[in-house]
Amino acid sequence: MSENKDKNDSRRDFISKGLKLGLLTAIGGAAVAKSLESEEMVELMDTDGNLIQVPVTKIEEHSSLKGDDYNPREGFPNKKFVMVIDLARCKNAKQCIKSCNKNHFVTGDNAWIKVYKMQDNEESSPYWMPNLCQHCDKPACVKVCPVDATFKRRDGIVLIDNERCIGCRFCMAACPYSVRVFNWSEPEQGEMTEVTMTMEHGDQMDHNAGYTPDYAGFPSVRGTVDKCDFCPHMIDQKLLPHCVSACPNGVYFFGDLYEDTVTNGDETFQLSKLLKDNAGYRLMEDLGTAPSVYYLPPKDRQVDFEDGLKNYTEFESVEKTKES
């Protein structure tokens, strides 16, 4: 109920203020600008795909997606992030895993993204299925967390405040997608890594300074839970999440539900049409978790399943670096 209301509210907000320019260039590729003579008007496309005229003066430029009163527990205003994973394109190249591990400094034995070798039954063909946090709209993990350490934001992202997490692991038991990982030991992200992290992302990375849960999971904290964070730090820089941009086969599409567009960096699609045309589905729909990640079935394959086998490591998802 309240979820729907929020959605409607923010939609109305969106239109009434005039569609803001300066959306993610990659994500919001639907905006078409055109000047008029007298009162300068701009033609923009609204969420239903209609072209509307908006006076230029009503348009504000936003340098950051965060807005003025940004709250890490509320998220980016007027956004609802979604991901589409096209199984027809995945051949287990594992560049997503590599990039995610590297950029989130994943040092344990369980990566945040994994590519599963799947076969639904003996008759149907096998396929590769990337699996990451589904950022559910009705997240079981959030429901059971006793201290509100893991939380759902208005922009759809589920994050973890690892300064608050008490390490009870109930969220891991509750998650049907097995995407949560635990820091069983001191995460050895290394001193240099810490410096790099602070240099790249500023004080938010420093647990002693201005840490916010926006940067979920890094630096990791012993005895707390980590998982895929949908890369809010990349979104903020108007960039795509690491897995999306790293994938050589364009498997991952990322975008905003309100704008109804998703992109993998090269191609941009209208989300609703893409899902309709390809019979997109979500994992374990019957559980009612309402994930934000959609899958397109592995039909009309553009890749050979066998190609992925050489990359397949049943017992490893985080490459061990050879440093001492």
Added chain:
Amino acid sequence: MKSFEELTNDLAPRKFGLYGKLWIGFLVVIILAAVYAYYLQATKGLEITGMRDYALWGIYISNFVFFVAISLVGSLVTAILRLSGVKWATPLTRISEIIAVAAIIMGGLTIIIDMGRPERIYNLFLHGRLQSPIVWDVIVISTYLVISLLLLYFPLLPDLQILRRKFKDNKKLSKWYGKFSLNWDGNYYQRSIYKWSIRTLSVLIIPVAFGIHTVTAWLFATTYRPGWDSSNFGPYFIAGAFVAGAGGVISLMYVLRRTHNLKDYITDFHFDKMGKLLVLLCLIYLYFNVNEYLVPAYKTTEKEAAHLNALFFGEEALLFWTVIIGGLILPVIFLLFKRMRKPFPLFIIGLVVVIGAWWKRFIIVTPTLLHPFLPIQGVPESWHHYRPTHLEWLITWGTLAGAMLIVTLLVRYVPIIPIHETAEENNIIEPRNTDNNEK
């Protein structure tokens, strides 16, 4: 019929003998070793355990469930039997209340041991969220602890006064008994409050006891996982809890009867009754087990099948069948024979039932976690199984030893059999005014 003096002589707590001291030393050694193991865990993290991202809960959690389960016996014997007017259970009320208190304290501690960041436990109060079953558990367990303590303490008041008089030569001990007896002198007013409080607590503790174990069951049943996703889980856990508790009381009453020479108070009759009660409880629990396993086994949905196969025929089969047959079915069959309800054989059976009950919790917790919805891939081979480490076992043993130490210390200072109630029920009159030299 014994005189009051004989009665107090028989039932008053006494100093430990050599075996008592050795036993305490043994427990303390285990506890100290466990404290050291926990120190390692606190500094290095939970990596010292056999738990990993799939087997994310292990023997700490199953041990916690065991403690909560066995603590329910306090409500069974002291409340349910008391309220239903079962007079023979009077000598067993204190034993079960002692078990309840010891188990629930160690249960609470065990859940903290399992936490990744135990020092942040205050977050439960700062940021606690009512929709989390863990918060429900915290609320009901602390309530249960308080009621159990009161239900142990209130019936003790007259006994403590009796002990104050009895140990009047030992000034210090006598003074403490006097203090804790809250100036009990058995006047009409005190007696009516006393009776009323015990009755109220006995009524109160039943829903709270059902509450703690139902909520503990819900920690599992509120998830989607095959093997836990069951509406049967609350009553199933409660039925199992009474089995564990009855086994615990039987074992402890045998030991105390030997060490404290209580043959006149805990008689063969009590063992016979408890044996029959255990049969009933085992049968009820078996009934819930049939529901719990056979219905999903009939349907064999893909996910349930994977889990049940591991239990029935696979990796966990040996443990599963040992527990079901050895810990439930065989005890029922044996206990049908009168000879087996004699103290010693019943003691052995009670012990087996308790050990079976411990492992039953293990079977409920971990195998489910190892059969998630999505395949286990991309993690080390060892993560596909759960093998508790030595340190993990040591810490778990430490908690069990802790519970036994609490029992032992309580037995040292409070009468195992309620003196006052026994005297009343047998119409033994306490000689009045033997001393009134205090105050």
